[in-house]
């Protein structure tokens with residue numbers, strides 16, 4: 001019985017969710033309410049592409065694939081972060097997490113002309129606890145491309161999971177999701193703890209810069225016990241070190 005209560009209510013994920021609500025509702029009332037309330041946010045400023053050449057991340061001999069990722073070099077990454085910091089986008093993430101932040105998995109993600117209903121093209125949450133991804137749209141708006149699908153408010157509902165299948169929701173109707181289409185330079189923040197993505201049923205390619213941010217702390221997946229090994233495993237970048 002005690003074990004049942006402990007597993008259900010006293011685990012790190014549940015306490016983290018409780019603290020997250022407390023932090024945003026009572027302790028910290030500034031910052032962006034949109035991400036906290038719905039799980040995603042379209043930033044009010046566009047990304048200026050000055051001095052950044054992304055051609056090498058975007059050239060493919062053909063588009064006969066579902067999706068391809070190309071890792072962004074540290075030199076380009078620094079430029080991107082400097083711009084994001086200058087226009088206030090990094091502050092949005094800092095306000096959301098309220099703690100030290102690491103970044104990784106920074107790449108240009110291109111969707112090709114193949115369709116898919118597998119893996120990350122099923123509705124899912126990322127099973128990493130709370131994280132933010134930024135998408136910076138690299139194409140003009142086109143409703144024939146695959147949008148970012150997001151099921152609003154689910155970032156506050158997911159409490160626990162045990163296995164991979166618990167993180168997939170292929171039976172939720174696509175109509176229930178918000179379909180977010182970006183225009184070139186649009187910046188979208190979304191919490192990957194909420195249910196996102198859906199079957200890719202379109203064949204028009206599109207690309208985004210995809211950046212991942214994860215908080216560090218006692219209640220988080222990244223904490224003092226594992227930060228050394230996770231830094232090595234994931235190539236974590238300390239955001240404060242990169243932006244000075």
Ligand SMILES: [Fe+2]
Pocket residue numbers: 120124125126192196197
């Ligand atoms: Fe995901």
